[in-house]
Amino acid sequence: RKEVEQDPGPFNVPEGATVAFNCTYSNSASQSFFWYRQDCRKEPKLLMSVYSSGNEDGRFTAQLNRASQYISLLIRDSKLSDSATYLCVVKQDFGNEKLTFGTGTRLTIIP
Amino acid sequence: GAVVSQHPSWVICKSGTSVKIECRSLDFQATTMFWYRQFPKQSLMLMATSNEGSKATYEQGVEKDKFLINHASLTLSTLTVTSAHPEDSSFYICSASRHRDRAYEQYFGPGTRLTVT
Numbered sequence: 248r249k250e251v252e253q254d255p256g257p258f259n260v261p262e263g264a265t266v267a268f269n270c271t272y273s274n275s276a277s278q279s280f281f282w283y284r285q286d287c288r289k290e291p292k293l294l295m296s297v298y299s300s301g302n303e304d305g306r307f308t309a310q311l312n313r314a315s316q317y318i319s320l321l322i323r324d325s326k327l328s329d330s331a332t333y334l335c336v337v338k339q340d341f342g343n344e345k346l347t348f349g350t351g352t353r354l355t356i357i358p
Numbered sequence: 359g360a361v362v363s364q365h366p367s368w369v370i371c372k373s374g375t376s377v378k379i380e381c382r383s384l385d386f387q388a389t390t391m392f393w394y395r396q397f398p399k400q401s402l403m404l405m406a407t408s409n410e411g412s413k414a415t416y417e418q419g420v421e422k423d424k425f426l427i428n429h430a431s432l433t434l435s436t437l438t439v440t441s442a443h444p445e446d447s448s449f450y451i452c453s454a455s456r457h458r459d460r461a462y463e464q465y466f467g468p469g470t471r472l473t474v475t
Contacts, residue, residue, distance in 0.1 A: 281463070290451050290466040291402065334401065344390055344455050344462050350401045 248273050253335050253349035261357050264325050268352045270318045270335030279338035280311055282320045284331040285351065291334055294320075322354075330356045361385050362454050364467035371442055371474055378438045379470045381452030387432035388454035392464065393425070396449045408435040442474045 253270045260266045272280075280297035295302065297309040297318055308321040318335055335349035361384040371377050381391055389410045394402040406427055407415040414427035426438040435454075439446055449471050453464040 279462070288449075288471075290469045293463055293465065296463065338462070344392075344464070345404060345407060346392070346453075346464060347404075348401045 249349075250274060250347045251335055251337050251349035253333075253352050255350055255352060257353040257355060259355045259357055260325060262325060262327060265321065265323050266325055266354065267322075268320045268333055268335075268354075270320075270349055272316050272318070272335075272337045272347075274337070274339060275313075275316060277316075277337045277339055280309075280318050281336040281338075281346075282307075282309060282318075283334040283336055283348075285334055286331050291348075294333070325356050327356050327358060330354060360456055360458075360463075360465040362452065362465050362467040364452055364470050366470060367468060368471040369473070371472070373443055373474055374441055376438055376440045377442055377472060378436055379450055379452075379472075381435045381437070381454070381467050383433045383454040383456075383465075386454070386456050388456065389432060390455045391429060391435040392453045392455070393427060393435075393437050394451045394453070396451060396469075402451065405437075439472065442472070444474045447472055447474045 251272050282294040283291040284294050285291040295304050297311045301310045306323045310319045332351040332353050334351045337347045363382045365380045391408040393405045396402045404417050405420045408427045408429040410429045410432050416422045429435040449469050451469040452467045455462050455464050
């Protein structure tokens with residue numbers, strides 16, 4: 248089983264729609280969680296950290312369910328510029344900053 | 359803030375030569391930097407963790423004598439691919455760790471695309 252699993256997609260959704268991505272992780276000791284976005288042939292960019300209470304940043308909402316070892320990302324009112332690959336990323340514990348990346352979910356927003 | 363640069367952005371070299379890639383944190387100090395490799399249509403794979411002033415920690419399966427890492431200052435880490443071969447052709451990305459709010463967040467450099475002919 249992969250440490251971090253994501254549906255690879257692709258997700259093709261119309262502009263303005265709401266889209267949700269899910270991610271599961273296998274290590275119950277994982278402490279920190281992030282969503283990154285990666286554009287084609289570019290480096291990953293941090294989209295948002297994911298906190299236990301859930302958090303929102305503009306059109307983006309992230310949720311964490313520790314009991315189910317599940318992380319989600321919701322994008323509302325999607326824009327063409329949201330087209331990218333979204334990476335679910337997990338950090339194991341406070342003493343180790345090593346990140347484990349999911350394979351990513353490819354999103355294309357259609358005009 | 360939290361800008362990380364890499365140099366060069368792309369490089370083509372002949373098989374058997376060595377290539378050095380630099381990673382710099384421009385507006386913050388990073389005691390820890392990371393080196394990743396990404397093959398087409400695959401996710402990032404951590405190669406090694408670079409700690410300022412000490413030896414790097416390599417992931418299983420990564421040859422430390424082939425991928426030399428030096429982290430001489432709080433803003434600079436270098437990766438040298440020695441005796442490069444075509445199978446080393448990949449996208450190499452570094453990241454630097456910064457403590458912000460409730461977590462350490464990693465910020466990535468723009469990557470270096472290496473092609474070995």
